Amino acid sequence: MKPKALKTKNKIIGVAFELMQQQGYEGTTVEEIIKYANISVGTFYHYFKSKAEILQEAYKTLDKYFEEYVADRLLAVSSPTEQIVAFFHHYALHTATVGVENIRSIYSMNNPMFTKRRQMEIILEDIIRNGQAKGEIITAMSAEEIRMYFFVLMRGLVNDWCIHNGNYDLEETTDKFIKTQIRAFKP
Numbered sequence: 001m002k003p004k005a006l007k008t009k010n011k012i013i014g015v016a017f018e019l020m021q022q023q024g025y026e027g028t029t030v031e032e033i034i035k036y037a038n039i040s041v042g043t044f045y046h047y048f049k050s051k052a053e054i055l056q057e058a059y060k061t062l063d064k065y066f067e068e069y070v071a072d073r074l075l076a077v078s079s080p081t082e083q084i085v086a087f088f089h090h091y092a093l094h095t096a097t098v099g100v101e102n103i104r105s106i107y108s109m110n111n112p113m114f115t116k117r118r119q120m121e122i123i124l125e126d127i128i129r130n131g132q133a134k135g136e137i138i139t140a141m142s143a144e145e146i147r148m149y150f151f152v153l154m155r156g157l158v159n160d161w162c163i164h165n166g167n168y169d170l171e172e173t174t175d176k177f178i179k180t181q182i183r184a185f186k187p
Contacts, residue, residue: 009047012037016054017102025055025105055106062094066120074123080131081182085175087124088154092174095158100166107159121147137185146185153181 015037019028030051034044048054070090074083095103125147131137137146157177161170 008039008043012039012044012047013054013057016051017098020055020102020105021099022101024101025051055102062091063119065094066090066123070120071123074127080127080134080136081186083127084124084131084150084182085178087127088150088174088178089171091120091154092158092171095161096166096170100162103158104162107155107162121151124150135187138187141185150178150181153177 012033016028016033019032019036028051030044033051033054034041037044070087073090074086077083077086098106125143128137128143128146132139132143141149154174157174158170161168161173
C-alpha cells in the first residue's frame with residue numbers, strides 16, 4: 001500500500017477507534033466516522049466494507065505488533081516461562097490500549113479472528129516448544145494444546161475485564177494469572 005493510502009486508512013481506523021471508545025461500537029455510525037475523518041463515503045468504502053471490518057484491524061495490528069515489536073523483545077528474556085509472562089503482558093498492554101468499548105465489541109460479535117490460526121499464536125507455540133526442549137515446561141501436552149489453554153485463559157480474563165468496564169489493571173492481573181498458570185505446566 002502506498003504511503004498516502006496507508007495514511008488515509010490509518011486515519012479512518014484512528015478516528016473510528018476514538019469514536020467507538022467514546023460512544024461504544026453500537027453508538028458509532030459509519031457516517032460519523034466519515035465526518036470526523038473528513039473523507040468521502042467512497043473513500044471509506046474503498047478501505048472498509050463495514051464498521052465491523054475496522055474492528056478486525058485491531059487483530060491485524062495486534063499480530064503486527066507481536067511480529068514487529070514483541071517477538072524480538074521476548075528473545076531478550078532469559079527463560080521460556082518468563083517469555084510467556086512477557087508475551088501476555090504485551091497482549092494485555094495492547095488490549096488496554098485498544099480500550100474496553102472496542103474490545104467488548106470485538107468479543108461480542110461473530111468474530112472469525114477467534115477461529116483463525118494467527119502469527120502471534122505461532123510465536124507462543126515456539127516459546128512453549130523451546131521451554132519443553134529445555135525441560136521448563138511439561139511434554140505431556142503438545143505446545144499447541146498448552147498455547148490453546150493460555151489463549152482461552154486470556155480471552156476469559158479480557159472478557160471479565162470488559163464485564164467490569166476495565167475497572168482493574170489488566171496488565172497487572174494478567175501477569176498474576178499467567179504466572180499462576182505457568183506453575184501447572186512446569187515439570
